[in-house]
Amino acid sequence: MTGMPAALEFEKVSKEYGSFASRQSVRALDGFDLRVETGEIFGFLGPNGAGKSTAIHIAMGFMRPTLGQGQMLGRPFGDAAARRRVGFLAENVALYHRRVDRLMCFYGALNRMGGARLGERAREVLRMVGLQDQAKRNAGKFSRGMVQRAGLAQALMNDPELLILDEPTSALDPLARVMVRELILSAREAGKTIFLSSHLLSEVELVCDRVAVLHRGKLVRMGRTSDLLQSTEQTAIVARGITSDAFGGAVSQNGLVTMTVPISNQRSVMQRVWELGGEIVSVNPVRRSLEQVFLEVTADAQPPQPDGGR
Amino acid sequence: MLLIAFNFVREQRWPIFVLLLWVLLLAFLGLVADIPRMREDLLFLFKQVAVYVVAFSIFFGGSAIYNERKSRRILAVLSKAVRREQYLSGLVLGVTTACAIYCFALGLTGSWTLGAAGFPVSQVWFLMVCLVAACMLAGTVALMFSTFLNPFLAAGATALMLGVPWIASQTVAAGWGYVIPVSALTNTVLKSTFKVPGHNEWFPVGLAVLETLAFWAVAARIFSRVDIAVAVE
Numbered sequence: 001m002t003g004m005p006a007a008l009e010f011e012k013v014s015k016e017y018g019s020f021a022s023r024q025s026v027r028a029l030d031g032f033d034l035r036v037e038t039g040e041i042f043g044f045l046g047p048n049g050a051g052k053s054t055a056i057h058i059a060m061g062f063m064r065p066t067l068g069q070g071q072m073l074g075r076p077f078g079d080a081a082a083r084r085r086v087g088f089l090a091e092n093v094a095l096y097h098r099r100v101d102r103l104m105c106f107y108g109a110l111n112r113m114g115g116a117r118l119g120e121r122a123r124e125v126l127r128m129v130g131l132q133d134q135a136k137r138n139a140g141k142f143s144r145g146m147v148q149r150a151g152l153a154q155a156l157m158n159d160p161e162l163l164i165l166d167e168p169t170s171a172l173d174p175l176a177r178v179m180v181r182e183l184i185l186s187a188r189e190a191g192k193t194i195f196l197s198s199h200l201l202s203e204v205e206l207v208c209d210r211v212a213v214l215h216r217g218k219l220v221r222m223g224r225t226s227d228l229l230q231s232t233e234q235t236a237i238v239a240r241g242i243t244s245d246a247f248g249g250a251v252s253q254n255g256l257v258t259m260t261v262p263i264s265n266q267r268s269v270m271q272r273v274w275e276l277g278g279e280i281v282s283v284n285p286v287r288r289s290l291e292q293v294f295l296e297v298t299a300d301a302q303p304p305q306p307d308g309g310r
Numbered sequence: 311m312l313l314i315a316f317n318f319v320r321e322q323r324w325p326i327f328v329l330l331l332w333v334l335l336l337a338f339l340g341l342v343a344d345i346p347r348m349r350e351d352l353l354f355l356f357k358q359v360a361v362y363v364v365a366f367s368i369f370f371g372g373s374a375i376y377n378e379r380k381s382r383r384i385l386a387v388l389s390k391a392v393r394r395e396q397y398l399s400g401l402v403l404g405v406t407t408a409c410a411i412y413c414f415a416l417g418l419t420g421s422w423t424l425g426a427a428g429f430p431v432s433q434v435w436f437l438m439v440c441l442v443a444a445c446m447l448a449g450t451v452a453l454m455f456s457t458f459l460n461p462f463l464a465a466g467a468t469a470l471m472l473g474v475p476w477i478a479s480q481t482v483a484a485g486w487g488y489v490i491p492v493s494a495l496t497n498t499v500l501k502s503t504f505k506v507p508g509h510n511e512w513f514p515v516g517l518a519v520l521e522t523l524a525f526w527a528v529a530a531r532i533f534s535r536v537d538i539a540v541a542v543e
Contacts, residue, residue: 053539060389063537084391094382096317109313110390154386 005074007162007193008036008059013068014217015054028054030217031068036195041188043208043225044197045290047298051217052197053091056166060088073162084111087160091167091197093151097140100131100150107154125153130179144171152180163187164195169203181207205229205290213297221297228293234286235266242278260286314387314400319407321377322370326408329366332359333415340423349427349504356420360441360499363412364492367445370405371452372464375533384538395530398457402450402526409445413438429504436510437499443518444495448472450522451490454529457536491517 015029028051036042046052057063059070061078075082095103104122113121126132129149134142139150148171155163163184169177177200184194184207198204204211205225212222221228237259244252247269250259257278261269263285270280319326336359339352378384388397417438425431451471455464472492479487479494487494491514502508 057537057539060385062385062388062539064535080391080393080396083389086389088385088389090382090385090389092382093386095386096321096383098320106313106317107386107390110387110392112391151386155389158390 004038006035006071007038007040008034008042008070008072008164008195010034010055010059010070011068013055013058013065013070015051015058015063016066028217029058029065032214032217032219034212034219034222036193037210038193039188039191040209041184041194041196041207043204043211044195044214045199045201045204045211045294046214050214050298052214053166054217055214056164056195056197059164060086084158085161087155087158087163089148089151089155089163089165089168091170093148095139095147095150095154097138099136100139100142100153101126101135103139103150104153104157108157111158113158121157121159125156126150128156128183129153130176145173145176148172149176152183156183160192162193162195166197167199168196169198169200177203201290201294211290213294215298221293225290229287229290230285233262234260235263236260236282236284236286237266237269237273238281238283239273239278240281242273242276246272246276256281311396311400311403314392314397315403315407318374318401318404319411322404322408325366325370326411329363329412330415332362333412333419335359336416336423337419340419340426345423345426346428349424349429352423352427353429353502353504356416356424357500357502360413360416360437361496363409363416363441364444364448364496366412367405367409367449368452368465368468370408371401371449372456372468373461374401374405374453375456376461376464379538388538394534395526398453398526398530398533401453402446402522405449405453406442406446409449410442413441413445416441427504433502433508433510437502437508439515440495440498443515444492447490447495447518447522447525448492450525450529451492454525454532457529457533488514488517490521 010032013029013032014027016025016027018025032051032055044052044055054063058065059072059077060083065077070077072079073082073085096106101119101122104125105118108118108121123132123135126135129152131146131149131153134146139147142150148168152165152168155165169180172180181203184196187194196204196208208225210223211225211228213220239257239259240255242257244250244257247257247259250257259269266283270283273280336352336355339355343352345352375384378387388394417435420434421431424434448468452464452468455467459467472490475486475489476493479485487497494514495518498508498511498514
């Protein structure tokens with residue numbers, strides 16, 4: 001996979017926000033390195049003010065890095081030709097107040113789409129996000145969740161190779177979240193790359209191949225989602241035919257006793273179960289949730305700066 | 311560029327509509343007034359209504375980027391295959407089109423009311439061309455300042471930039487009015503009378519077009535270095 005060109009790559013990117021009035025600066029990104037491979041779903045996590053949106057805005061060319069550089073689809077950040085192959089959904093997306101089918105055509109035309117295909121694609125993306133019955137309605141009359149769906153639709157208009165989604169499900173109901181999840185998974189099946197920034201860790205855990213955690217402008221953890229969730233420290237042993245009193249911290253439920261023990265103690269605990277006449281039902285490495293991993297690596301998080309979250 | 315221009319005009323449809331009410335007022339007076347007797351009053355009103363649009367072009371140009379950034383709608387536009395200079399070109403064209411709509415309506419009404427009073431109709435349209443050129447330049451200067459200033463400061467800076475040559479033309483030499491020819495073009499409208507409806511001087515119009523291109527280039531250069539996702543203030 002590393003032989004293929006990266007879909008998105010940050011190379012030692014730093015970004016400082018200056019304040020003319022106070023002559024102070026805030027470092028939003030600090031020597032940030034990241035490589036997103038083609039065809040993967042990449043989860044981008046971090047507490048408020050960690051610099052996630054800043055990184056995305058630099059990639060899209062909305063901001064210039066103070067130091068460092070990067071590439072998107074093989075072109076330098078900010079390249080308009082590269083953006084033609086990218087779909088972007090901003091956090092708190094804002095759209096013009098007009099009929100949503102015409103709005104889709106407007107955004108498609110900005111990406112040099114035209115002809116009969118434009119209207120056809122507009123109908124197609126509105127169907128994909130479940131807004132086909134609202135196509136003639138003014139987006140100004142939409143609820144926040146519907147605006148977010150329309151925002152996702154405009155990001156899909158050009159059938160992008162790279163989809164950058166900043167909090168795509170924050171305003172959505174559970175049904176719509178499932179729909180977005182399926183959209184993301186089907187996009188990957190079609191060979192697209194998805195860069196997903198979200199606070200909804202359960203969503204990220206479900207769909208992402210790899211995850212990076214950003215904290216105070218620095219990358220503090222990155223890896224395959226399955227590897228991050230796998231704890232190498234502990235094992236859960238489930239046994240029957242014994243009582244939980246024999247093992248400190250064991251939990252008994254429906255005749256099964258569950259013990260979470262360090263891997264180094266696994267063999268001795270299993271032998272003890274057998275000595276007591278019990279039977280081992282299962283031995284599994286303990287899996288953590290992404291939330292646990294997130295809390296662990298951002299444990300020293302301070303309250304966000306007043307201008308954080310940019 | 312055309313899409314962004316059209317979109318700008320669409321977004322500004324209510325201010326344009328309010329502006330057009332002034333033209334309606336002139337049309338109404340044309341209906342009820344005794345045109346030959348009140349022709350000087352009609353010309354005064356025509357000139358007054360005409361120069362409003364220059365002030366509005368500064369308002370349109372100075373607030374265009376700010377409004378888009380504040381609403382965050384600019385992100386969805388610039389996330390597409392749109393370069394910053396194309397975006398600015400669209401806004402310049404949008405501001406000019408918005409003002410041209412007004413000038414066209416005023417030209418129609420002026421041709422009818424002033425034409426009936428003896429003012430040459432062709433001269434009415436020449437004055438409208440002068441106004442559109444003045445609006446295009448004034449709007450572009452305001453747009454340039456708005457790439458790094460908030461709308462109020464951008465409007466102030468624009469007024470200063472357009473006002474200094476005008477003051478110099480009044481106090482030092484008339485030629486200063488051509489440095490940034492908004493005042494020269496506006497004066498062509500303001501100084502027209504039934505006796506002397508103005509000369510068809512195209513030089514300031516051409517100069518305004520050239521300077522618009524120059525200010526657009528400067529604006530594009532500045533705007534390409536601006537972080538647009540950060541609050542303006």
